[in-house]
Amino acid sequence: MEMGPTIHDVARLANTSKSTVSRYLNGQQVKKATQEALEKAIKELNFHRNANARRLVMDKTYTIGIVIDDISNTFYSGIIKGIEEVAGKNGYNCIFLSWTSNYDNEISFLNLMYEGQVDGVIMVSFRKRSREDLQRIKEAEYPIALIGDHGEMDGIFSVDVDNAAGIAEVVSYLHRIGHREIAYISGPDTVSASKYRFKGYRQTLDSLQLEYNPDWVVESDWSNQGGYAAIERILEQPDITAVVASSDETAIGAMRRIQESGRNVPKDMSIVGFDDVTVASWVYPSLTTVRQPFRDIGMMAAEGLFRKIAGEEVELRSHLLKPRLIIRDSCGKLF
Structure with a gap:
């Protein structure tokens, strides 16, 4: 069985040493001229390093x-x-x-x-x-x-x-544009972020000296359907002017139900989400949200x-x- 090109062949064609080829293949720095010669030789020879041999020598799987x-x-x-x-x-x-x-x-x-x-x-x-x-x-x-x-x-x-910081930012934003009665749609207890996002909501209400009303907090499963159902209880509260949904999917479902009820978003009720999923910029009106990095x-x-x-x-x-x-x-x- 004919063997493929080896690092010896690469070294000879690039006019350098085997150790230099090895250093280059293992990610170490070599001179720019040497690097160019090595890349040219590797391409010309169609060289592929032996992964198994590399693992044995380096004691790593890469x-x-x-x-x-x-x-x-x-x-x-x-x-x-x-x-x-x-x-x-x-x-x-x-x-x-x-x-x-x-x-x-x-x-x-x-x-x-x-x-x-x-x-x-x-x-x-x-x-x-x-x-x-x-x-x-x-x-x-x-x-x-x-x-x-x-x-x-x-x-x-x-x-x-930082889930708490994200929710804190949207609550603060709603406060800056005049909202004081701000409801919240929480997420499932099985997801760690739910705890921290709700924490951000509570702490920011306190820091802004806004009322916390447990009747204004409704749990959801972070789905469109969950948001659609959760907003029903909030719509029964006449004073609420804004809703913080702890996920975009929830916000989009809630927004649809708000519009179906005859209310206008954002004229009658404002809503924000969390995540910045692709569809958030395509729904109508486009969704204010928190973008995760x-x-x-x-x-x-x-x-x-x-x-x-x-x-x-x-x-x-x-x-x-x-x-x-x-x-x-x-x-x-x-x-």
């Missing part, structure tokens, strides 16, 4: 595992892009695994590291994680990064959006993971990234 609770969830696409961007710069491949379709639970994927299949794992889930699972992650001796819930446990590297979340998690893989110090805490208020047409001024 692969990280990305464990996602539901890989079909479109919210994760931006996060995935951020992870892949950082992984590519580090010369790594990613394998993506949806634990809802493969394993009983997220924690099962730690076996990928125990078995030497990957060099590190990023676990992506906005569901609440159990205390037991978080403790196992904390005690694991392998590189792990979390995206989403960290259970407020110290000693774990995790990245998330999904790509940045993925990049920060991956950068932290690769520092761990390299044996560098990483601050083991929750890193919260600020979301951004996106003002569109679903809110009206009262003055």
Whole structure:
């Protein structure tokens, strides 16, 4: 069986040493002229490095595992892009695994590291994680990064959006444009963000010296149908002028029901969402919302993971990234 070109062939054609070729292939800096010669030689020879040999020499798989609770969830696409961007710069491949379709639970994927299949794992889930699972992650001796819930446990590297700050910003915005009676549609208890988004609502009402009325808070499942149903109770309250929905899907469902009731958005009632999904800018009126920095979340998690893989110090805490208020047409001024 005829063998393909080797690094010896690349070195000879590029007029350099085998060790220089090896350094370049492993991501180390070489002189610009040498780099150009190597790239030309690699292309001319159609050289592909032997991944198995590289793993044996470096004692690494050059692969990280990305464990996602539901890989079909479109919210994760931006996060995935951020992870892949950082992984590519580090010369790594990613394998993506949806634990809802493969394993009983997220924690099962730690076996990928125990078995030497990957060099590190990023676990992506906005569901609440159990205390037991978080403790196992904390005690694991392998590189792990979390995206989403960290259970407020110290000693774990995790990245998330600052959910409380996002809701605080929209409540403050509604207050600035004249609203004082502001209702809230909360999210499901199974999702960690629900707790922090409601916390942002309560704390901001207090800081602005606005009334908190428990009758103005309705739970939903973050679906269009959930928002459509949740707004019914709020519409029964005559004083409410604005609604903070804790997700865009909820806001869009609620907005439809408001319009069906004969009220105008935003003339009769203002509404805001959270997430900035694609359709938020296409509904009528376009939805004021909070944009999550999904790509940045993925990049920060991956950068932290690769520092761990390299044996560098990483601050083991929750890193919260600020979301951004996106003002569109679903809110009206009262003055």
